[in-house]
Amino acid sequence: MTGRPTLNQRRRDTTRLEIARTAAALFAERGAxxxxxxxxxxxxxxxxxxxxRYFSVKEDAVAPLLAAGGRQxxxxxADGSADLPLREALESAAAASLTPADEAGAEMMQWTRSLLRDPRLEGTWQRVHAESEVRLRAVLAERCPADTDPLEIRLAAAAATAAIRVALEQWASSDAPATGPGSPRDLGARCMRELTExxxxxxxVA
Incomplete structure (x- = not known):
């Protein structure tokens, strides 16, 4: 057992993502x-x-795309920041995930802006971030001493996740570009510092 997804699981994940992309394009064009x-x-x-079979309601069809940034x-x-102090590692990882790497990433960011402006998708957005917080909590726990108060870990995960959420919501409500001043990366770094200081x-944790 390697823990790797099976072929069927990879196919299901691919199908879910294709449905999510289709739903995002339609929602961005027409609204949910x-x-x-x-x-x-x-x-x-x-x-x-x-x-x-994949989604119980149409609004949840975009959840895989909204969750992709948080998962990244x-x-x-978890994978690449062990040499940085924890707070710096959080900010660095957040900044990288909030910066479009290519044209596809820039397109996804614009879809995200449209989706976050749609009140019908607020419940899906909140659930995505609640799930991201749970994943982050587990990663933080791995980096902390065994005697760390679980409440401190939970508060840190909640604050860091809220920083990303607030940054994206603030950007989506504006006309700022996807890069540069006022961008998700710019706002994300500021929110991370403010909420976790x-x-x-x-x-x-060093």
Missing amino acids: DATTAEEIALAAGISLRTFY WVDRL GLRLWKR
């Missing part, structure tokens, strides 16, 4: 309220039954 699950399924080339951020923190955890 004016888009039906049937239209998403048709545009994705699947049956309505298949759509509901937590993965970066006074936490005791940074004094315990």
Whole structure:
């Protein structure tokens, strides 16, 4: 057992992502309220039954895309930042995940802006960040001494996740570009510093 996803799991993940991209494009163009699950399924080339096998409601169809940035951020923190103090590692990983790496990333960022402006998707957005917080909590716990107060870890995970959420929401409500002043990266770094500065955890974990 290697822990690697099976072929069937990879296929399911690919299908979920394709549905999510289709839903995001339609929601960005028309809004979630004016888009039906049937239209998403048709545009994705699947049956309505298949759509509901993956998502219980149409709004959740974009969750894989909204969650991708948070997952990338937590993965970066877990895999590549052991040589940095924890607070710096959080900021570095967040900045990297909030910076579009290519045209596809820039397009995804613009989709994210449209999705975050849609009130019908607020519940999905909040659930995505709650799940990201749980994943971050586990990564922080791995870096902390065994006797660290679990409440400190939970507060740190909540603050760091909130920093990303607030930065993206602030950017989405503006007309700022995806890079440079006012960008998600710019706002994310500022929010991370503001929300995590006074936490005791940074004094315990170098």
